[in-house]
Amino acid sequence: MKHSGLRAYIIKRLIYTVLIAFGVVTVTFILLRVGPSSPADKYLANMSTRSQDPAQVTAAIEARYGLDKPILQQYGEYLNNLVHGDWGWSFSTSMPVIKLIQRHWIYSFQLIFLAMLLSAVIGILIGLYSALKQNTHADYLATFFSLIGISIPHFWLGIMLILVFSVELGWFKSYYDTSLAIFSLANLKALVLPVLALGTGMVAGYSRYTRASTLDNLHKEFVRTARAKGLPERTVIGKHVFRNAILPVVTIIMFDLSGVVFGGAYLTEIIFGIPGLGRISFNAIFASDYPVVVTITLIGAIVTLLTNLATDIVYTWLDPRIHYD
């Protein structure tokens, strides 16, 4: 009975995910078509040096990209192409968008992965410590620094780190060296400042959530019962408090991937010159290379959607109290 409920729940979540993905794609299509400049204009802006007649070029581009067809047909083709991995042609880099993404996603991934992993571990530890030492000097210090940490603009922090550690002290390069192999110590060193810039706000946020969540659970009845049973304090905290406190924090970390991390990584990549998705989107904006900008926006949304789905499904397994109906 329970098992079939779980399966139905997962199927429902899958259908929902597909629906939302459909909505996301539709929103980008509408925005593209509502915008004041058609894709043809954007192509044209790139060809301004050519001597051809602009009207002729526009017509040719519109025919080439199907912009002269009825809007519903365009929409159908847009959906069809996306599903089949045909994400358009990036004319500023002269390659298919999908190839561009394949070449660059790893740079974003390494940054996001390291920043999330480190800030989750450090943030949770600080939050836990802060909660257990509630109202001590250590707690006040941690709380104060986390308030500063969530307020500091990460792109400014990045620039300040460059100023101090690259310009003044000369410990790190101020610009990411793209010739480094991804899995090398030198690359890890090059990522120290970017991860610090991106991760500081996240550490602060996670330590706040963990502290609040731990305090919530610390005075619950089951904790008192565990203590009354004479369990060692380590077991009470580790097994009873921490396990319950960590669930909402994990959700927040997963949901964070959308706003904080993608937005954050975007600017961090630009500041440090890391050739990830944010940086190529940034370059594409100034080249009016709209297929790249669209695709990266869509990738951000789809990755968010899939993480949310994964979080929900993992949750049903982590927390047996959840009902699936």
Added chain:
Amino acid sequence: MQKLADKLGGLRNLIAIAVGLALVLMAVLQIVTPLRLLSPLGFFYVIFTVIVLGYGVYPLYTNRRLTRYYWDRTKKHRLAIIGLVFIILLFLVAIFGPFLTQDPTRADFNEKNQPPVGFSIQQSLYDTVTNNFVTKAVPGTWKHPLGTDDKGRDMLAMLVSGARVSLQVGLMATLLAILIGTLIGVVAAYRGGWVDNLLMRVTDVMMTFPFFLLLVFIVFIFGPSLSFVILAIGLTGWTGVARLVRSDTLSLRTREFITASRSLGVSDTRIVLRHLVPNVASSIIVIATLSIPGVILAEAGLSFIGLGDPTVTSWGVVLNAGQRSLTDAWWIAVEPGLVLFITVLAFNFLGDGLRDTFDPRSQS
């Protein structure tokens, strides 16, 4: 007239709706005719003034006892008061500052990269007498108390101008997001059924986009102008508010006073405007205060990467100039970021304080 006002939950709402309709009419008029009555920013100013006076100042003024109670509670948070004082000061600077400082766009290459008062840097300067480059110490002067940037523009003037931009965007975009979010949240919760389902799925779709990426995408397509950036942030940032208002309204909907109003034959519009919205107002104020920093940061981020309004000097633009000349002039990057940081901190302090004031449960 009185009857209509009653139906809408009071004269205040009637005035607000009338002003809203008038603005829509004017906007349509401006689009179809060459007539220009109000600048795009002007629209936001009018909406902002009506909302703040009608729904902020007026109720606080008429309800002295409650105002006193809230003030006493907020006062206990020292950080919230510090934040509030800073925000008020920033407001004054943003309103009156630009009249007192130099022109932030005036470039003078003879005065480029001058350090702030009290600092001195070595600079290679061209000597017109000997026709040679000489390296000499350039001290900061009171003419440019915070120094100048790489084009010789006055840093103080640019920061003051940036304060105005940040507050404009922060307040108006948040207000717009709040209006849309409240409308969607209340309607979804109050109507329920397929309306609720549809509105919440739309909210889910909007929430799926990473906020900053969507913003970059929209500004890329529609072009950067200050009023458009405000519009874009407002039109994308409402999802959190909608969810909050919906869940608050859902729990209110079944309460006795709503049932009582309905059994008395009170119209839906009046119930929503008179009973539901005022009761979720405290949550709205808190989420508004706490989302202003995010909006200010988003605008700074946009203008930092060059997607801001090219005609205004915002903190992000200055910060961008600062990164370009990091090796020659550290202050250009340090100063705008520092004021941005303190502004965000001030709003977070105030928001935390207000949350404790309005929601006694969150106090531990």
